[in-house]
Amino acid sequence: MIFDRKKIQKSFCTWMRALNKRIHFPSVNSSVKNLEDNKVIVTIEVSEDDIEVAIDEAFKKISKEVKLPGFRQGKAPRKVLEAKFGKEYARSEALNDIVGEVYFQAINEHELDVIAQPQVELIEGQESGAAIFEATVEVRPTIEIQGYKNLEIEVSSPHVTQEEIDESVNRLLEQASERNEVSRPAATGDFITMDLSGAINGEPEESLTAEGFVFEIGSSFIIEEINASLEGAEIGQEIEFGGPHPSEEDTELGFVAKILSIEEKILPELSDELVAELSEFATVDLLVADTKERMEEMKRNQLPGQATSKILEAISELVTEEVPEPLIQEQIQQQMQDMAMRMAQQGMQFEQFLQATNQSMEDIVANLREPSEQSVRTDLALRAVAAAEAIEVTESDVENEIENVAKQYALQAAIQAEEIDYSLEMTSEEIDGQLSPRIQTEKENLTNSLQENGQIRILKADLLKQKALKLVEDSVKIKDEDGNEIDKKEIFVENTENASELSQNGSNPDNPDPKEEELSESDD
Template sequence: MVQNTVSGKLEEIKGRGVSSTPVDFRPVASSVDQLEDNKVKITVEVDESEVDEAIDLAFKKISKDVSLPGFRPGRVPRKVLEAKFGQDYARSEALNEVVGRNYRTAVISHEVDTIEQPEVTIIEGEESGPLCFEAIVATRPSVEVEGYKDLTITLPPLGATEDEINNQIDSLREQAAEREEVARTATIGDFVTMDLSGSQDGEPEESLTADDFTYEIGSGFIVDSINEGLIGAKVGEVIEFAGDHPNEEGVVLSFRALVKKVEEKKLPDLTDEFVAEMTEFETVNLLTEDTRNRIEEAKKQQSADLLIEEIGSELAELVVEDPPETLIQEQIQQQLQEMAMRMAQQGMQFEQFLAATGQDIEALAENMKDPASKVVKIDLALRAVAGAENISVEQLDIDLEISNLAEHFNQQEDQLVEIFHENGQMLTLKADLLKQKAMKFLQENVEIIDPDGNPIEREAFLFLENQDKEENMSENVDEESTTIDTEEEEHSE
């Protein structure tokens, strides 16, 4: 349960283009002082020339936005604007832009992990001269996760059971099954042909009526009571059953059915001839072995995913402090946005979903609060584990991730790096990589057992995804280094 927030952010950036308010990377005179309650004070000094430049731009914007008699938009002289609006108005507009831009630059250059909007106080320069301002802002807190080294994770056994193998093979036999009419009463798995008529709240409903309707008992119907009604029924019998409408609260659906035929399913014998006809294998033994292998491979992948999920859940339990409400609300908003995006991909508007489920956005957000709090706790816990274990993110890690993301989003690597910088996402990228490393550490060190308490060897299922890519990246770096050394030697000769 390690979220890749950078990937999600890139989807957003890719959809709308590079941010319209990119970070300015001109040198900024700034300092950071640690305060109490996970807050910091960022002090920033800005040259008067930069303020004057911003004032010029402010007047140009005002000139484009206003309409004055005798002047075309964008052609109003500055002196006319100063006379009408005053110097203070343009300076105020300029300071808002300068403060915001330099604050973002200072936050990124000092890698301050802010979680709220800052409280800004202008110390000098509100009326004239160079600018100095202070920004007090809350940062992501650190938490304690005592006991993370003693975690024990229980996972299902990795081996395929005989029932699982037989069920898989029986599904193949089902494809070639035949139906045979029987004189007995109907039971689970039988096919019943009936004349069916339905009503809604006592009124006949044509869409619920059908002659010679065939249903496999236990396969699922608009109301579950059909199964109870049909089990034990015989040809010529009339049965009645009812149930709540699955999508409309308070609406009752009633049915009347005349049983016309009962058929049982006859599966073909499992023979080498059947296997050769239906599959790529020649014998039952070969099919059975392949089925076993496929089940066990699927279980290995499921166990790898489940291990991450269970580690996350256990970590969240170790975080005793309540996470900041700001982070919880941010996570809720992210989940709502992801939900809306998924629905849009399926052709449904978010408002339609709310109407169909009888919810409002406030109730939905409230229901998300506990899961969101858990996600935030996992995030904080993984950062804490990384700190306790001296886990760090190296440039090689960043280069590898940039390469992977560039391939995924079909972007040039240098363009992707530029996007990260312009949108202030490099710190998020590093945090994601740090949490991934912390999770990898836990995957390699927690105790893993099956439900009976027997140890499970992690090597049997744990796939460390980036291991080969990291080795390839290291080899490339070594090759480049060797090439450079060789060129230097040739040059010296």
């Protein structure tokens, strides 16, 4: 007798609620046998007494579902139901009802980190006596990695160069630039006026055809080959160029451009008068100082995310083992759900997105596979670091994380309800003081939700990986593009992001178990 996976999935939330409310559920004796390829067999024995309790519950359920002459629905006694349907039917229903509960009890007891749905089979007890189930399931592999304390990454320099400042100032000057027609060959920065005709896979395409089309050499176009092709072009010349379609496989674009005119761009001389006319600053010095300050702030803000991304990428490359397919598939599904959610927020259906981008569902899955596999490698690597360094997550860590998230929820809700006069100048103590009752309510709701749906272990896994990442950050060597070492204090500040945000960088399909609709579908 092999059981329906959907029934096993449905039993998860039932079992967690029973566990937290201390409702009676079958006690089990279980054992685990390791197999190859990260699989285990979980053998589960349920006593005859517990089977009888489950049979009695099954008869109660049957009574509510059927109508019998002479009895109100749900009031027919067991003897009548047994005579009508037979005890064998109720026993079959009972076994189906308890299989998920006893399975989740067993994996919880043995702390198995399962990554796929199980194959569960009834070995003994289909007709009478105690029941013995065997569940074959794949678990997350435990790996070891080398070199995580000797990582070296490259990020953008936090310092602004004079060239970058000049480029920014020149973009301002371009507002007052002039064009001067020239007879020389075209160069980068020149404006080319041309008659353009295009084709798709050799067939003329009207939408790619334009007369008097103006293009600045060095700017973006549907295919990048245009810039190299127009360099050195002369008036009256016909230029042919082509390249692959940027978003459609096996599609080639071809163009013929007849050069009508070439104009060079002339920037005005930088002066205090021009700066005052084009900007809010009275002098060149003030403009340059502000430009440098803004660019340095932007770089400082970008560096932590850039460095973390590079660290996660580097540590994922230390994983040499083959990545389990269920983890990759779970991550692909998670990313697709995230995409669909973002589109829904913008008022777009997933089918509309596919049509607009001329992609199929298979194309999306194929494009997501590589980043999904890297995310899984990152997850395995961070867990390996945590294991090697004996990193632990305490109950205090969990409570603090829940409280931090509760504060965020409370603040968002209070702002929307206009219950708080919020300003950026307010300290966290002032905010917490005004929102204390709401924070406590959010904390209790969040704790109950996590417990009832078995997500505390997912939260712990997130916190564990966050600690592992912090350890790697402390030892990594960071350099800029020129090989200059960067002080990590310029990049990393006290880590205040909550654990759920870590999952967006180093994803972890930690829980294949079903979740309630009100909970986030994301894994660690």
